[in-house]
Amino acid sequence: MFYLGISAYYHDSSVALIDDEGSLVDFKKEEWLSRIKGDKTFPRLALQELINSFSLSDENIKFITFYEKPVRSWISVLKHSIKNNPLSNDLTRNYFKNAWNSSMRFQMDLSKYIKIKKIPILYSDHHLSHTLSTLYYYNDFPYVSVVVDGYGDKYCTSIHHVKSNKEIINLWNSEYPNSLGLFYSAITDFLGFSINEGEYKVMGLASFGQPKYYENLKKTIKFEDNKLITDTKYYDYIRRTDRSFSDQLTNLFEIEPRLPDISLEIGEKKFQVYADIAASAQKVLEELLFSIFQYAYNLTKEKKFLFSGGVAMNSAAVRKCSKLKFINQLNISPSSGDSGAAIGASYFGFLSEKKNNNFVSKNNIKNSLYPGKFKPEGNFLEFGFDKIADADTSLNETSILIANNEIIATCYGNIETGPRALGHRSLICNAHNSDLVKKLSTEIKKRSLFIPTAPTILKEYAEKYFYLENSLMNCYMHMTATATPKAEVMKNIRGVVHIDNTSRIQICNETHLLGKILSNLKKFDIYLIANTSFNISSDPMVYDEIDAVVALHKMKIKYLLTENGLFKKKFEIKV
């Protein structure tokens, strides 16, 4: 029997499938298949893939769990808007108009693909789905779980006490509109980046600035008397649908919001002011997280933390939180945003079946990074590519090319669950060559220079190159936290070190694809590879070989590593 989890309608729709033994056997984001970044529509393509791969039907699905309670989610914001805005307000009207496109149509959409008469449909609490999506990977309670996101099911922040996987107590929440996630999104919007997509750019930009606006900005959102309070006069997300910040926030910064879609480059006229705003927002976010983590500790006295929700993707803040003296362990899932909540939802269905309170599944972060049944398409690549190495020699050849300062794209086996490339859908090159890393980031990926590129390193060398936090050792396996490089190696890896002297590292072992390549690279004195996701910045991650071919031509990359071998492009298509 299988347990299906679905997340949809808000952003990054996805499906997850857990089997009888509690193992995550597949996870798919709709954007990988529809090729529309952040696709939030019902994940029909992803679901169809699961149905085909596992012959799913009403005979072998035990539960289908949706990641939130649809009516509660819809009604909470609407109630707030009706109470606080005039009746003709944009947001209220939008909520009414879009009721039909909201998660309330979940069962109707689902029934187009699966006969649901015989399958119980469950609805997990939104923040519980986040907690469970992290707990799935780290089954070793008790924990305190901190969930921080924009909004979901009435709440924007939660503290859960995870006593066992059958006893998760909701201890504290901040209700809409008091939201740390929406605060950071509003700043993202002000700085001209897309909400739910550009937050990582704000984080990268922050390192270039000074928190000059911190004193002003911290007045707009604060943690006081154990409550998170947003001063909504600065934020229009409670009033409007077309922007998240208000004129009051513009007045606070004394600068116009940045126009979207015009690139922001280091050194240009207003770059420093926008970087200072980003730095101020990052500082406010971090300080508020410290307060919430402190409060979570006060409530539970637990020193092992789970952290989830979109804000947990802020790897710079994660590192600082991990230094709080009461934290022994800070665990984050590889996909801590809403798409990963599908994993929590399917796990909810699975746990609902278990009668044993102390059941501990065999899941762990090491065996669940690449779930799925991806089948390479095989021979079609040879029409447009020369096969330069078979599967058994391809990794060795890849290492030689990397040593010769080539950039290699990978489309190898199952795809990573989270937004970070962990080798299977990556662009990789020699991290000791900073010019090459710069070329990879700016010329090939078309990213601004203020967005850093991450390194991958073998476990045996990690401590030689970086100061590691014990509490974050799990996070380093999937690039959800940053580390500080040691001074003596800094010069040698400058290309993968951000301006704030941190790197969002991935530590892997020799059984991992990148681990095998790194093992081969030792003989060339290469110990780190630069590793970034295989996509142009506004596209979803490459999913299959067709996407890989398209992306290779868009990015003008020559080499592709697949399970079938190493390929070199025969010709260029004009893009």
Place this chain on the structure above:
Amino acid sequence: MSYIPHSPREGKDLLGTLNEFAYAEYGSFLEILALAKKAKSSRRKFGFIKHALDEYRHSSLFFKILSNQAKRGVGKFKREYRYFPQNVIIKGYVDKEGFLIEKLSLKKLLEFVYANELMVKETFDRLKKINSIIQDEESINILNSIMKDELDHHGQAKKLYEIKFPDSKLQFALKKERIKRNFRLINFHNIKFLNKIFDLIINFFISCFGKIINLITVPDSKNENLMTLDPQSVI
């Protein structure tokens, strides 16, 4: 190859039109990519990939023209022109229920491509004629190169159609697509008016049900074991 956006009325909303074209081309990229994934032969897969990349390039170029005009201070650059991939669904250039290849037979699909690639070229011609705003050489060259590609695609679809369905008549398909397009344009040009009516209805609903909604209590789960909440409740 996707549905063709409206062309601007003289001198009006040029940036909005460019924005629509950019998404229409992006929609075409996605549709052709879906075709490439379904194609059986390697040669055809690569043929579709090349076509898809043309459409992708067009989309990027329209965004570039848009950005050029914005930088030159032409028109009022609206925040909604920000690139947002999901607009391709919201604006209707890709149907969330399925790509054309999932909904149409090969014959209907080729008819669609043949007719729409030709109509898009005609729309560009009109755009160029009435447009007195796009003056920078780079943008003009971009438009010319896109027009050439669209004619190529039209020709390729015609050729493939004639090989696959030698007894069918394409002119009939073109007329049918023109009629469909005219209906879409009528709908587009009246959308603001229709929205106003719709808003009146919505306002009526809000005034009727707003107070009732306010009376609904959303349950609070504080201090509860979340694993024991009613899992079948939607609230």
